[in-house]
Amino acid sequence: MPEIRLNPITGDWVIIATERARRPEEFVKKEEKKTLPAYSPECPFCPGNEEKTPGETFRIHDGTSWQVRVVPNKFAALSRDGEPDHKAVGLRKSLNGVGVHEVIVETPQHHMTTALLPPDQVRRILQASLDRYRTIYQDPRVQQVILFKNHGEGAGTSLEHPHSQIVGTPVISSEIRLRFDRALRYMDEMGECLFCRVLTDELEEETRIVAQNSGYVAFVPYAALSPFHLWIFPRRHRSFFGGLEDLELEPLAELLRLTLAKLYYGLNNPDYNYVVRSVPAVDPKREYFHWYMSIVPRLSKAAGFELGSGMFINTALPEQSARLLRETQIPAQESGF
């Protein structure tokens, strides 16, 4: 019998299609891992090709060379110049597409992947991201900053060189507003943070936990929307990602890298997206929210049913997905944990 589960945070219904569920092992990618060169002469993100990108907005370097660079996206979805200038003609409402769209070049090494980088390098990536995250929010046109990564072609990127992206938009979507509303209503009714409650429950139940350390917990959500969908929650209640302190970056880097390494070794380097969810800077006191990361491996395809119903079908049992990742060992020479 299939089971339909409600995601208490998003309000999404997910059909856990147990009848046609595949065993977790069946999600392991069949192709061999591609071997990439450490340097590619054509790649705009490789050292020596810096003039192929617009001018840097941020850099971390060790004296002789850069370790992380942030540059404007050459094919930005939003324009850096101009004002939003809202217009309305009848029901046709629009504004100028102004905002910020930058690329975080995560390492000088073309052939690397976040899962295999040294923990210190993942910390530097987060440090650069956090700096730009805060700075972009200072742009008065920016209502919302999205930090995300597309890994692999199936996740929407064609560039191999490890990178993530950060976008500041001049509007907030109704989907994001609804998440805030839902969290606010829960706090109004229950007098506690919805996310803290979910985390406490998950730690007690244990079956969906993948990994944890002093600051963070990685788990498969109860109503995971797709196989191996993962959340990383900070233990400490805080609504705004931009409010993170430097000391909190190290355990986040450690757990993010471990979680991505478990996907890399457990599922043979799947394509994935991740995003950071947070309240916007304009109101860091929205204590009903709790920032977190969501990682979505691209192992299934939303089709007509999802489009029409607003529901998801997950062909893997969340508890089984969590177990496979929990039991995935990271080879010692790679681990650095």
Added chain:
Amino acid sequence: MPEIRLNPITGDWVIIATERARRPEEFVKKEEKKTLPAYSPECPFCPGNEEKTPGETFRIHDGTSWQVRVVPNKFAALSRDGEPDHKAVGLRKSLNGVGVHEVIVETPQHHMTTALLPPDQVRRILQASLDRYRTIYQDPRVQQVILFKNHGEGAGTSLEHPHSQIVGTPVISSEIRLRFDRALRYMDEMGECLFCRVLTDELEEETRIVAQNSGYVAFVPYAALSPFHLWIFPRRHRSFFGGLEDLELEPLAELLRLTLAKLYYGLNNPDYNYVVRSVPAVDPKREYFHWYMSIVPRLSKAAGFELGSGMFINTALPEQSARLLRETQIPAQESGF
């Protein structure tokens, strides 16, 4: 300068990324059309293989052979037997995955595609769909019926034989509820149907119209979420798709086929999904809603940005997408219009 447009019906913000917009011609599929056999011995939907599917729930035949069959999905996402049986353990809410999941086999001919079928056959497909749509709503466990089609691998199907699907779920998603709320609020405030207003405006502006006939209008929405995203609206205000009269099926079949043929010839048989949006049967008097079809060619990929922001990026100008399809001619021997 990119433009950000609001979809007045869904409330979605869409970035029309004009700077990196591709010319409409660039969306034409490069591959040659695959030539399929008229009959495939392995195909569960081909004539002679009827025992490979569960027993028929509906059939249209011309005396000697069937023209359209409806059968339960062999790999159904929901179970036909049992009761919903809602459960709640703390924040973990669930119910049994009971409901209906059927496949509409659209023609006996394996190599056909809806765009090329005779108009009469498209009418029969709609007639079978409508019959099942109404019948499935009579199941007291069913809250919502979704009629949809996945065409091509990129749209989530691996079966070549032309088919669509119909699913009856025991819950309604919050995403769908929100569409109703939005339409209701508009009627409360403006005293008219939101959809009728959008249709009137589109007909007046003309630039996004693709095709029309006595009963229906096909157009690219003002804030199309992706290139060549299409809506088919009935001119007659009616909230419930199941309330369609037999006489209204012929012009719908004609316009649906013409629209799909324009995609087929204009973009070289792209993968696409379509869905029917309607109020549920339980309340056909919800006059603030207006049923319609949404067709989404799979020409772009939602990635981390869409996941994180709840916004879409469309790299084609809706007016240009509409124009290309409007000007696409259907070869005379195929048209039958």
